[in-house]
Amino acid sequence: MRAEDGVRAAYAEIERWLRATPREQLDRKRREAELLFRRIGITFAVYGEGGDPERLIPFDIIPRIIARSEWDRLSVGLRQRVQALNAFLADVYGPQEILKAGRIPSALVLENEGFHKALVGVRPPGGVYTHISGIDMVRTGPDDFYVLEDNCRTPSGVSYMLENREAMLRLFPKLFARHRIAPVSRYPEELLETLKAVAPARAGEHPTVAILTPGPYNSAYYEHCFLADEMGVEVVEGADLCVQDRVVYMRTTAGPKRVDVLYRRIDDEFLDPDAFRPDSLVGVPGLMEAYRAGNVALANAPGGGIADDKAVYPYVPEMVRFYLGEEPILQNVPTFLCEREEDRKYVLSNLDKLVVKLAKGSGGYGMLIGPHATKGQREEFHARILAKPGDYIAQPTLALSTCPTVVEQGIAPRHVDLRPFVLSGKEIRIVPGGLTRVALKDGSLVVNSSQGGGTKDTWVLEDEGPGEAAAQGQSQSQGQSQGQIQGQSQSQGQGQGQSQGKGQAQTASLGC
Amino acid sequence: MLSRTAENLFWLARYTERAGNVARGVAVAFRMAAISARLGDEGAEWRALLTASGGDAGFYRKYEAPTAEAAIHWLLLDPDNPSSILACFEAARRNARSVRTALTVDMWEALNDSWNHLRNLAPDATEGENLVDFLGWVRERVTLFNGAANETMLRYEPWRFVHLGTMLERADNTARLLDVKHALFAPEIEGAVDYVQWQAVLRSVSAMRSYQWVYRERLSGRRIAELMILRPELPRSLAACHAAVADTLEAIGVGQGGRFGECHRVSGLLKAQLRYGRIEDIFAQGLHEFLTDMITHTAELGAEIEAFYIRH
Numbered sequence: 001m002r003a004e005d006g007v008r009a010a011y012a013e014i015e016r017w018l019r020a021t022p023r024e025q026l027d028r029k030r031r032e033a034e035l036l037f038r039r040i041g042i043t044f045a046v047y048g049e050g051g052d053p054e055r056l057i058p059f060d061i062i063p064r065i066i067a068r069s070e071w072d073r074l075s076v077g078l079r080q081r082v083q084a085l086n087a088f089l090a091d092v093y094g095p096q097e098i099l100k101a102g103r104i105p106s107a108l109v110l111e112n113e114g115f116h117k118a119l120v121g122v123r124p125p126g127g128v129y130t131h132i133s134g135i136d137m138v139r140t141g142p143d144d145f146y147v148l149e150d151n152c153r154t155p156s157g158v159s160y161m162l163e164n165r166e167a168m169l170r171l172f173p174k175l176f177a178r179h180r181i182a183p184v185s186r187y188p189e190e191l192l193e194t195l196k197a198v199a200p201a202r203a204g205e206h207p208t209v210a211i212l213t214p215g216p217y218n219s220a221y222y223e224h225c226f227l228a229d230e231m232g233v234e235v236v237e238g239a240d241l242c243v244q245d246r247v248v249y250m251r252t253t254a255g256p257k258r259v260d261v262l263y264r265r266i267d268d269e270f271l272d273p274d275a276f277r278p279d280s281l282v283g284v285p286g287l288m289e290a291y292r293a294g295n296v297a298l299a300n301a302p303g304g305g306i307a308d309d310k311a312v313y314p315y316v317p318e319m320v321r322f323y324l325g326e327e328p329i330l331q332n333v334p335t336f337l338c339e340r341e342e343d344r345k346y347v348l349s350n351l352d353k354l355v356v357k358l359a360k361g362s363g364g365y366g367m368l369i370g371p372h373a374t375k376g377q378r379e380e381f382h383a384r385i386l387a388k389p390g391d392y393i394a395q396p397t398l399a400l401s402t403c404p405t406v407v408e409q410g411i412a413p414r415h416v417d418l419r420p421f422v423l424s425g426k427e428i429r430i431v432p433g434g435l436t437r438v439a440l441k442d443g444s445l446v447v448n449s450s451q452g453g454g455t456k457d458t459w460v461l462e463d464e465g466p467g468e469a470a471a472q473g474q475s476q477s478q479g480q481s482q483g484q485i486q487g488q489s490q491s492q493g494q495g496q497g498q499s500q501g502k503g504q505a506q507t508a509s510l511g512c
Numbered sequence: 513m514l515s516r517t518a519e520n521l522f523w524l525a526r527y528t529e530r531a532g533n534v535a536r537g538v539a540v541a542f543r544m545a546a547i548s549a550r551l552g553d554e555g556a557e558w559r560a561l562l563t564a565s566g567g568d569a570g571f572y573r574k575y576e577a578p579t580a581e582a583a584i585h586w587l588l589l590d591p592d593n594p595s596s597i598l599a600c601f602e603a604a605r606r607n608a609r610s611v612r613t614a615l616t617v618d619m620w621e622a623l624n625d626s627w628n629h630l631r632n633l634a635p636d637a638t639e640g641e642n643l644v645d646f647l648g649w650v651r652e653r654v655t656l657f658n659g660a661a662n663e664t665m666l667r668y669e670p671w672r673f674v675h676l677g678t679m680l681e682r683a684d685n686t687a688r689l690l691d692v693k694h695a696l697f698a699p700e701i702e703g704a705v706d707y708v709q710w711q712a713v714l715r716s717v718s719a720m721r722s723y724q725w726v727y728r729e730r731l732s733g734r735r736i737a738e739l740m741i742l743r744p745e746l747p748r749s750l751a752a753c754h755a756a757v758a759d760t761l762e763a764i765g766v767g768q769g770g771r772f773g774e775c776h777r778v779s780g781l782l783k784a785q786l787r788y789g790r791i792e793d794i795f796a797q798g799l800h801e802f803l804t805d806m807i808t809h810t811a812e813l814g815a816e817i818e819a820f821y822i823r824h
Contacts, residue, residue, distance in 0.1 A: 229613040
């Protein structure tokens with residue numbers, strides 16, 4: 001095994017730097033980083049829980065490194081997977097051939113609450129559904145990347161990919177001089193290109209793009225503003241938009257201005273009170289009619305939730321085979337659907353070895369980590385699964401890779417996952433990098449920021465290096481440990497409904 | 513630009529300017545109260561300032577008497593007072609946060625650092641001798657913000673709405689400060705007034721030296737009123753503020769290819785009235801009546817600006 005050589009080449013320089021840097025200096029850099037984030041205002045808003053509503057996600061100053069050759073393999077796999085997911089969405093909202101062919105059970109799709117029947121036959125501009133996908137991955141060996149879940153609705157976290165890099169550049173300029181790190185700063189430009197490419201034809205060469213946000217009380221509001229700023233587009237709230245004759249306008253100081261593409265960071269059910277939840281205060285009445293009429297592109301397209309449903313997830317490899325006629329490059333974690341009788345039997349008799357998750361859950365809540373659970377907890381899940389089998393899925397534990405991380409006691413390995421962002425417009429674009437989340441607690445596999453997870457800068461190194469697994473057994477740099485799969489979606493659809501009431505006396509609602 | 517962005521920029525500038533104006537007012541009242549305490553009416557200064565700040569009804573709902581302690585707490589830190597310095601900075605930052613993309617980093621940091629500082633204020637930061645330092649800090653922060661806006665913003669619409677907010681708020685403040693003290697400036701009491709009171713009024717708009725530069729004569733109520741109302745050289749005079757408001761509105765209209773409305777008419781009228789007015793005529797009309805009119809028209813102008821650009 002290459003692991004015997006010790007630290008893998010890609011980490012060698014980092015290893016030397018860590019050894020040469022006194023602990024006090026690392027601590028100072030950490031404090032600097034925190035100050036930097038606080039000053040720029042990169043906060044994660046958590047309202048209604050008491051304490052400071054504007055929190056920082058802990059940032060670890062040791063980068064996570066991926067060699068270019070690894071990245072290249074990974075990105076081919078990502079491209080393939082996202083193509084298949086898009087084809088699946090176009091199919092289930094169109095001819096439904098995969099269902100007719102019996103490759104996916106019809107009921108699983110047609111009766112899923114992520115499937116919007118009303119959108120069958122509505123073809124989005126350009127035929128693209130999932131313009132921005134966040135694919136959550138873990139690795140378990142040199143060539144073994146597993147997809148934990150696909151995020152096809154409103155994946156967030158890309159601002160951390162960009163700001164973490166900025167912070168590292170400011171804190172450790174010398175370290176950058178010694179490495180050839182693939183830049184990520186093109187992401188906003190690529191995103192804008194992607195969004196422009198799906199504008200309705202009538203928009204011409206200079207379509208008007210805007211980001212639709214639920215407002216400042218949304219946890220990812222910083223990111224919405226950041227991306228708008230980087231792309232040079234407006235960030236709008238529902239009240240800034242109005243629909244007239246099935247055309248979307250934004251209210252500007254010079255009167256109404258037509259909008260062609262909305263990168264919406266609002267969940268489907270809050271998009272349009274006329275079409276979905278009538279109590280939505282953040283949506284735009286009439287938006288769906290404008291969308292159906294082909295007058296506005298929505299990214300991601302409504303209805304995409306059926307593709308990232310946890311019960312549909314086991315069929316993604318089948319989608320790759322069905323639509324692309326290829327074998328999947330990225331692996332799926334074996335998943336047991338408790339709804340299926342034989343799966344349920346297996347799950348119930350192996351609860352001590354499995355991770356049980358809510359099929360609809362997110363944020364790392366409501367799950368059972370079998371090997372770490374008490375007998376009582378397992379019994380509780382046993383009963384819950386029997387009561388509502390359709391609500392639960394289960395997966396085996398995996399040997400997750402770790403990455404050296406600064407902790408109280410020094411530097412120690414901590415579990416990481418990776419969320420690369422895949423852009424689909426006229427073509428598929430992937431910026432080399434992503435959001436690395438790290439479980440800061442010893443032995444923990446939960447990387448969610450709501451559960452004490454942190455982030456790291458992710459470096460794709462242009463220099464060739466051996467696989468990450470080469471670092472096995474090195475406690476100071478890279479190690480592996482037995483664990484279960486974690487890391488559910490950090491941020492799909494957090495608290496949309498709460499952005500009413502700016503608490504500002506001068507704010508009044510506008511007529512269209 | 514989005515109407516909401518314009519609204520946020522306009523109000524973040526107004527609230528920031530208001531915080532600075534409250535600090536100026538408190539500093540002067542604190543000084544005057546120390547003097548008049550000898551004469552036995554310490555409360556008069558605080559009563560006058562509470563009236564000038566426009567929130568006295570709320571104050572008397574909460575406090576019985578305008579003691580120095582109550583008035584200072586109300587004007588600086590009371591969350592129930594929407595125009596307290598703390599509330600102004602919070603409102604300014606809330607507006608700024610909604611339009612991060614329209615602000616420059618320097619402007620955001622000026623506001624955000626102030627807010628972070630206020631959040632962690634020492635309990636005795638406004639007590640005793642610390643008060644003067646605190647008020648100085650507030651004025652510095654406001655000056656820093658104005659400087660950041662002035663030096664870093666592109667001269668497009670976002671800048672114009674910020675400038676509009678600053679100037680409109682400043683005009684309102686100068687009119688109010690003069691109005692609560694209007695009795696000091698009546699020509700018939702010339703000579704009988706405590707010199708110190710006039711000095712304090714001038715100080716509140718940073719105009720002690722300016723007066724000497726412009727007039728090179730001993731203080732007189734008539735001239736102080738003229739300086740603060742009609743002299744375009746004084747950056748906080750009504751004439752200077754309303755000229756800036758009118759010019760800024762004009763620039764926005766021209767920038768939009770000649771789109772003008774009622775706010776342009778109201779503003780142009782105010783600018784002309786102040787540009788060509790004479791102090792004798794103002795005194796003939798009655799200083800208090802004139803200033804009350806100004807405060808009303810300034811509020812109307814604010815409403816017209818919002819009606820035309822924001823709530824259409």
